[in-house]
Amino acid sequence: MPKPSIDAIDRRILAELQRDGRATIQDLAGRVGLSASPCLRRIRILEEAGILKGYVALVDQAKVGLPISVFASVKLERQREEELDRFAEAVARWPEVVECYLMTGRHDYLVRVVVPDLAAYERFLKDKLTRLGGVGSIESSFALGQVKYTNVLPV
Numbered sequence: 179m180p181k182p183s184i185d186a187i188d189r190r191i192l193a194e195l196q197r198d199g200r201a202t203i204q205d206l207a208g209r210v211g212l213s214a215s216p217c218l219r220r221i222r223i224l225e226e227a228g229i230l231k232g233y234v235a236l237v238d239q240a241k242v243g244l245p246i247s248v249f250a251s252v253k254l255e256r257q258r259e260e261e262l263d264r265f266a267e268a269v270a271r272w273p274e275v276v277e278c279y280l281m282t283g284r285h286d287y288l289v290r291v292v293v294p295d296l297a298a299y300e301r302f303l304k305d306k307l308t309r310l311g312g313v314g315s316i317e318s319s320f321a322l323g324q325v326k327y328t329n330v331l332p333v
Contacts, residue, residue: 182227187212189333191220192229196330199233236329244292247321248299250307251285255314262286268310274302285317 184192190210194201201209207217224230239245254261262280269275269289277290293299299318307316 182223182229184224184229184333188220188224188229191217191224192331192333195221195230196333239292243294246293246295246299247324248291248293249319249321250287250289250291251281251317251319252287252289252307252313253284253315254286254312256312257286261312264312265310268306272302272306274298274306 187210191206194206194209203214203218203221206221207214210217212220221230239247252265254265265287266278266280269278269287274291274293275289276292277288279288280286281288291299291302293302303316303318307313
């Protein structure tokens, strides 16, 4: 599938939507220098191309009772496709896992887990992660604080 081309106006639309996904089409169009119809048409094209993947509300992790972020580096016993797929399918089902990356280097995966407390992370490890076949080792690092977080891409 060819890579869709985006121009400067599309980039402005993307930047504005990342800043304020609830903006009305009229406000958005005014900010990017278009009238409403062409702006909406461009948004639909960006959605159809999969560049705009969806619209979400950002929730404060601590205020909903999930103040702990744990980064678990996971090494599999073998790096065959079946084991990689099994791991990916399992973590996709676990609501505590909010991010998971296949990595290069010493570990195969870096997993971010959010939990209310240390006991909940221990349950997650014992009930889920360590019971998954093919997991060779797990190293957990607890975030002491968040220095930067953004979901805004520099388009």
